[in-house]
Amino acid sequence: MELSGDEKRIQALFSELRVADERIAPRFNAFMNRTESALIRAPRGFNLSFGWAVVLIFAIAALAWWGAARFRQTTSSPVVATIPSMTNEPSDETDPVRPGNTGSNSGSKFLSKNRSNLLARRLGARRRSVMLAANRKVLKDAKAIAKWTSPTTSLLSSSTDEVLTSLPQLNQNANQLKSFLPSSSN
Amino acid sequence: MEIAQLKAELERLHRASFGWALSCCRRDFGEAEEVLQTVYLKIIEGKARFRGEASFKTWLFAVIRKTAISEHRKSLLRKMKMTINPRASRERILGVEKPDAAFERSETQFRFQRALETLPSLQREVLHLVFYEDLSLRDAADVMNVTIGSARQHYQRGKRRLRESLERMETGYGIEWRRKENPGAV
Numbered sequence: 001m002e003l004s005g006d007e008k009r010i011q012a013l014f015s016e017l018r019v020a021d022e023r024i025a026p027r028f029n030a031f032m033n034r035t036e037s038a039l040i041r042a043p044r045g046f047n048l049s050f051g052w053a054v055v056l057i058f059a060i061a062a063l064a065w066w067g068a069a070r071f072r073q074t075t076s077s078p079v080v081a082t083i084p085s086m087t088n089e090p091s092d093e094t095d096p097v098r099p100g101n102t103g104s105n106s107g108s109k110f111l112s113k114n115r116s117n118l119l120a121r122r123l124g125a126r127r128r129s130v131m132l133a134a135n136r137k138v139l140k141d142a143k144a145i146a147k148w149t150s151p152t153t154s155l156l157s158s159s160t161d162e163v164l165t166s167l168p169q170l171n172q173n174a175n176q177l178k179s180f181l182p183s184s185s186n
Numbered sequence: 187m188e189i190a191q192l193k194a195e196l197e198r199l200h201r202a203s204f205g206w207a208l209s210c211c212r213r214d215f216g217e218a219e220e221v222l223q224t225v226y227l228k229i230i231e232g233k234a235r236f237r238g239e240a241s242f243k244t245w246l247f248a249v250i251r252k253t254a255i256s257e258h259r260k261s262l263l264r265k266m267k268m269t270i271n272p273r274a275s276r277e278r279i280l281g282v283e284k285p286d287a288a289f290e291r292s293e294t295q296f297r298f299q300r301a302l303e304t305l306p307s308l309q310r311e312v313l314h315l316v317f318y319e320d321l322s323l324r325d326a327a328d329v330m331n332v333t334i335g336s337a338r339q340h341y342q343r344g345k346r347r348l349r350e351s352l353e354r355m356e357t358g359y360g361i362e363w364r365r366k367e368n369p370g371a372v
Contacts, residue, residue, distance in 0.1 A: 006345060006349055007317075007345070010313065010317055010345065010348060010349075011317045013294070013295070013298045014313075014314070014317035014318040015317075015318075016294075016295055016298075017205075017295065017298070017299070017318065018205055018318055020295065021201070021204065021205040021208060022201050022205070024215070025200070025201050025204040025205070026204070026219060028196070028197045028200040031200070031219075031222070031223070031226070032193065032196075032197075032226065034223065035223050035226045035227055035230070036230070038223065038227060039227055039230060039231065
């Protein structure tokens with residue numbers, strides 16, 4: 001490929017640049033030695049970063065597991081948690097005069113546990129009865145709506161309604177069947 | 187290819203590779219060294235493998251280019267850190283400017299480098315590969331991972347733009363250039 005004037009000039013400038021670059025270029029052997037020493041050092045850095053990554057993954061997993069367990073704990077016992085405030089009954093711990101408190105520590109714990117279970121069952125039963133009552137009301141309303149007829153329905157009925165809404169039967173005689181045929185007077 | 191063969195090839199192309207790395211790193215001496223070291227590491231470790239699809243030089247230059255792009259991204263982060271630590275950044279700039287000082291004796295070369303800096307990266311790369319490394323346009327296109335048509339376009343535009351920049355920098359440069367090439371016309 002023949003070079004034009006511009007190209008010759010550019011090539012001359014690039015050649016000059018190349019000569020200058022070759023002067024400042026690092027020696028290959030020294031450069032390779034540095035590269036190889038970096039190659040020897042490299043695995044340690046890799047292990048360190050890998051170790052950090054593993055630790056980080058474990059920490060995230062533990063945090064996620066702890067969060068999930070906590071969430072499960074809070075969602076599984078909401079009824080028991082709300083009972084004392086709804087029943088307005090003072091707890092055993094706040095009422096030192098109650099006879100339950102005179103027993104041993106484990107006995108009082110057992111009693112309070114039984115008591116809370118009982119309250120939870122009562123609350124559940126109350127909720128169920130409220131829901132049943134509401135369902136019954138809904139059913140009653142639905143039946144009333146189904147039975148409802150318009151007050152003008154009686155005005156629309158006539159004596160020939162039966163003819164229009166029934167079909168002739170096979171066991172009927174000819175005279176009875178004639179009533180369904182169009183009149184032949186025309 | 188065996189390690190010994192690879193090293194021999196790398197040694198043969200070491201200066202050209204360093205020149206190409208310098209061009210890919212916008213004449214940043216420190217960054218070019220780092221890029222070349224990373225490339226040699228990749229090759230020795232087998233992360234970058236030569237499969238014989240192109241010439242070794244073309245393949246090596248493509249690896250250098252890709253590495254320089256990724257290193258440039260990393261260096262952006264490093265520069266952000268250095269703005270926090272201005273002392274370190276000053277030291278780095280001094281280190282970078284060291285090779286440039288060698289060129290100051292050549293005014294034309296200095297202007298030429300500044301003109302090269304004004305070019306878009308693809309135009310600068312194709313000019314470097316053709317004029318500095320004596321590669322054909324097809325090989326340059328392979329290194330740059332573009333089509334030959336695209337490489338040709340970058341080449342033409344790069345040449346035109348380089349000449350315009352040089353003319354702008356030195357008022358009489360264009361006239362002098364034309365006088366040299368065509369003495370009868372001026």
